Amino acid sequence: MWQTESYSLSTLIFLHLLGLIYFIAISGLFIQFRGLIGQKGILPLDEFKTLLFNRIGKKAYRKIPMLFWFGKGDAFMGAVFGVGLLASLLLFLGFAKPLMILILYGVYISIIYAGQDFLGFGWELFLIEITTHAFFLSLTTLPNPLVFISFNFLIFRFHFEAGTVKFESRDPNWRNLTALSYHYQTQPIANATAWYAHKLPLFFQKLSCLFMFAAELIVPFGIFFNEPIRLITFFILASLQWFIWLTGNFSYLNYLTLTVLVVLISNRFLEPLFGPAPNAETNFYLSIFLYVVGSFLLFVQVVAFANHFFPNRTFQKILNPLRTLFFGNRYGIFAVMTTKRYEIVVKGSEDGTVWKEYLFFHKASEITRRPTRVSPYQPRLDWQIWFLPFSTFDSEHWFQRFLTRLLEGEESVLKLIRKNPFEDKPPKYIKAVVYDYVFSDKKKKKETKAWWERTYIGRYTPTLTLKGKDNK
Structure with a gap:
């Protein structure tokens, strides 16, 4: 010893x-x-x-x-x-x-x-x-x-x-x-x-x-x-x-x-x-x-x-x-391997017809955007959004509040995202949808410069406004 x-x-x-x-x-x-x-x-x-x-x-x-x-x-x-x-x-x-x-x-x-x-x-x-x-x-x-x-x-x-x-x-x-x-x-x-x-x-x-x-x-x-x-x-x-x-x-x-x-x-x-x-x-x-x-x-x-x-x-x-003091903790991550990448994509609209996508700093978004190296920095919002597909919108209070802040155009929250498509004024409507993301193959990446391919899965939230939910 x-x-x-x-x-x-x-x-x-x-x-x-x-x-x-x-x-x-x-x-x-x-x-x-x-x-x-x-x-x-x-x-x-x-x-x-x-x-x-x-x-x-x-x-x-x-x-x-x-x-x-x-x-x-x-x-x-x-x-x-x-x-x-x-x-x-x-x-x-x-x-x-x-x-x-x-x-x-x-x-x-x-x-x-x-x-x-x-x-x-x-x-x-x-x-x-x-x-x-x-x-x-x-x-x-x-x-x-x-x-x-x-x-x-x-x-x-x-x-x-x-x-x-x-x-x-x-x-x-x-x-x-x-x-x-x-x-x-x-x-x-x-x-x-x-x-x-x-x-x-x-x-x-x-x-x-x-x-x-x-x-x-x-x-x-x-x-x-x-x-x-x-x-x-x-x-x-x-x-x-x-x-x-x-x-x-x-x-x-x-x-x-x-x-x-x-x-x-x-x-x-x-x-x-x-x-x-x-x-x-x-x-x-x-x-x-x-x-x-x-x-x-x-x-x-x-x-x-x-x-x-x-x-x-x-x-x-x-x-x-x-x-209470975080002593004697249990350790171990990725006990169960995730086999699908379901990404939450947030979109806003002024009329409920034309939708524009909010873009984040580091989570997967545009298929042609190179995946970034960001550690040891941890973008907390991007990380938390990754967990959303494992639960329902109704159970995620923080995400409800996040969408509300986007509808309000709150500047401190908007600084957490890379691109706000509504710079002049906040959107009237907002929603979140789910896409299945996979890495592109070598041939497609060479031809189109796309790092990802994505397939639309469905809605994660209803269409929302500050006045309540919209049935559009």
Whole structure:
């Protein structure tokens, strides 16, 4: 088993890089929050807070812990984002690391709750759980053994659970290794590389899927071995992240995972590049405190891992109070592979006869538009629209509000889309329809420059106006 004192340099590098991850995450949200949750946004935060307080009273402060309870309005929200951005830069520079991590923890938990439908993705929960460990790792020069072991177990659990959920779902596309032949085309926001990856032979898609399963289900056990094996584990898991990044747009997930994986590299491999590891500093009382905290952190990780495979009430009683703080999370995405890409297309009209299409920055739209690379930035509106075909219009309150804002011509919301076909005045009518999108074949792309082909499926919404529904 490895010695934690051999990872003081990688832990220090990880803490600096965590500041960069937070800057990426918060800055991406900062330029979108007014249209999403601002006073005139799709889901205004002030309305959300009023609703929570009316429903559960003063318990809301405890059940929904966020800094936004202490103020309201876009200016206050902007100030909270600004504090987070400053703290992330100071952490990256290595200034007062424990304090900066604590500030970032409070800011980002607040943002997740405030973001409502637009936040709470797996990588955001992973970031919070990472940050909890990072705070305690930042208190000493040498990583506390139990805190460090808990952190490594979290890294193992994150990868291993990502692999197991695909088998637990009993999805035949994962079991017969054909899932990736659909994934490149049906993922939330495809990029141009995904078009080319989609054209690769089926045997290559199956080999890629097999590599992914090996990387998620076998390789993570290398985390618990000696320094050379941990280094090999780092390179294999980093390679997996690189391939995911190359063919997809998954926010800052790949960058975050690579940042975390740095702690797998021991001092002897890093010192030739970064110089000698920092000198050890010890404090008896702090050490005892961290052993107690580390025992608790590791206990929670083990319980969360056990609950993933053997869920029961005892485990839930332990984990439920911690879920408010996004600790002890369950991990794993794409448990069931989507095999069809149904895109919601929003159209407006002045007379109910001639319809013009709203165009988004990054979701699939015009068939001749090249799929974009956008990660680590995450366009929250584009992402959320991808989920709509899995539910009905009546159940998607946020989308109803979005269409209302388009009918109102709300500027902060219109900034979230690439082209508003009604620049002079908002449309009188609006509707959303469903298209089936598939990647074009090589011949058609060469002849027509089309990256996509699309087929009309039907309506997603009725025709709507500000005065109510229209039967046209």
